[in-house]
Amino acid sequence: MSPDVIVIGAGAIGTSIAYQLAKAGVRVTVVDRGQVGGGATGASAGMIQINPDRRTPTALTALEAESARLFPALTAELRERTGMDVGYRPLPLLHLALHAEEEPSLRAHRAWQADHGVAVAWLDRTAALDLEPSLNPDVRGALHYPNDYQLMPLAFAQALARTAVDLGATVREGTGVDRLLTEGDRVVGVAIGDERLHAGEVVIANGAWASSWSQTFHVPIPIRPVRGQMVALRTIGTTLRHAVSSFEGYMLTKADGTTYVGTTLEEAGYDARPTAAGVAGLLALAPRLVPRLADATLTAAWAGLRPGTADGRPLIGRIPGWQGSVIAAGHFREGILLAPITGELVVDLLAGRQPRLPVDDVDPGRFLVRAA
Ligand SMILES: Cc1cc2nc3c(=O)[nH]c(=O)nc-3n(C[C@H](O)[C@H](O)[C@H](O)COP(=O)(O)OP(=O)(O)OC[C@H]3O[C@@H](n4cnc5c(N)ncnc54)[C@H](O)[C@@H]3O)c2cc1C
Structure with a gap:
């Protein structure tokens, strides 16, 4: 029997959508040419962190805040249905000022954020070192975000997929969509090799590869891959209690005891390899933030392709004219954070309901104007 909805891509976004649809009683099939979470999702740091600045549209911050609010109940439900602990834990963040000239901008950022409802405090050197004694002792101060969280992103996507299946969805890995099937101005399904799979709706959730449908829609879909590299370090001794960041990068200890250090922001096309230069930069960064990491063991290096857009905001909505x-797609650096709310918004859009939060700031129509 044909599904009601086909979701292309089983990253955090596609699996969250599949889960929400299955929960709403919709027959959904999610297809991925690789494995669940095998794209940017599995490569990510898994921080659940809201860090707006003057340029962030208020409506996007509202989506982020609502999405962050959904995690406790969502991860509890995933655990109940699958037995999987996706590692959702508090992880307060310290953003360090390592040089005197960084202090004024961080203090100004704090003042702006505090005025806009973000829980953030400025800590002097002693207070920062009290909270995280392994920090570089030359730290001048730090912004402290007490309300951030983290999870294991691959486990999160896998748990969403399993729960969706438990609720009646079909998940097909190793199943690449070659093209969309259309009739006039309507998408009616997908072609997978010789197979034709039809559905009432097709959801494009294939992250950095979403632009591959530009020709079908006769509009350039302005989503591009932005490579992010990461290394994992293992140390003997206590793990970090905070995520630690600076203007150069960040680190955090995961539930399995390894410390991830990230990341690069590179325009390298669809090349998802970690490189010698990228890894060297991250290995040099680690002891600048936490000196004892100079003695750590390098256990892994990897890279992922973030789905980047021109304004840093995702595209969530109908394709104009179709x-x-x-x-x-296009969740850039926030696809894990925004996965829960994206799933809920897509269910609203497919049901023809007013989305539960304003979506104008993420409307694809801001980019996609179809040629006559
Ligand atoms: C190093 C790094 C660190 C990050 N840290 C964070 C963080 O701390 N917090 C946060 O919120 N975000 C973070 N991100 C961003 C986040 O990972 C992404 O925004 C998010 O994973 C995007 O999810 P997605 O489902 O859209 O894409 P993906 O996870 O890339 O999934 C897309 C899927 O589509 C599949 N696909 C592609 N083409 C086809 C096709 N034709 N047919 C079938 N399947 C197809 C791919 O195989 C892939 O599995 C980070 C990213 C990186 C790289």
Whole structure:
């Protein structure tokens, strides 16, 4: 039997959408040419962190805040249905000022954020070192974000997929969509090799690869891969109690005891390799933030392709001029944070309901104007 909805891509976004649809009683099939979470999702740090600045549209911050609010109940439900602990834990963040000239901008950022409802405090050197004694003793001070969280992103996507299946969804790995099937201005399904799979709606959730449907829609879909590299370090001794960041990068200890150090922001096309230069930069950064990491063992290096957009905001909504398709892609550096709310918004859009939060700031129409 044909599904009601096909979701292309089983990253955090596609699996969250599949889970929400299955929960709403919709027959959904999610297809991924690789494995669940095998794209940017599995490569990510898994920080659940809201860090707006003057340029962040208020409506996007509202989506982030609502998404962050959904995690406790969502991860509890995933655990109940699958037995999987996706590692959702508090992880307060310290953003360090390592040089005198960084202090004024961090203090100004704090003042702006505090005025806009973000829980953030400025700590002097002693207070920062009291909280995280292994920090570089030359630290001048730090912004402290007490309310951030983290999870294990691959486990999160896998748990979403398993729960979706438990609720009646079908998940097909190793199943690449070669093209969209259309009839006039309507998307009616997908072609997978010789197979034709039809559905009432097709959700485009294939992250950095979403631009591959530009020709079908006769509009350039402005989503591009932005490579992020990461290394994992293992140390003997206590793990970090905070995520530690600076203007150069960040680190955090995961539930399995390894410390991830990230990341690069590179325009390298669809090349998802970690490189000698990228890894060297991260290995040099680690002891600048936490000196004892100079003695750590390098256990892994990897890279992922973030789905980047021109304004840093995702595209969530209908493709102008087309029926039978919704896009939910381009979540750039926030796809884990935004996964829960994206799933809920897509269910609203497919049901023809007013989305539960304003989506104008993420409307694909801001980019996608179809040629006549
Ligand atoms: C180093 C790094 C650190 C990050 N840290 C964080 C963080 O701390 N917090 C946060 O919120 N975000 C973070 N991000 C960003 C986050 O990982 C992404 O925004 C998010 O994973 C995007 O999810 P997605 O489902 O859209 O894409 P992906 O996870 O890339 O999934 C897309 C899927 O589509 C599949 N696909 C592609 N083409 C096809 C096709 N034709 N047919 C079938 N399947 C197809 C791919 O195989 C892939 O599995 C980080 C990213 C990186 C790289």
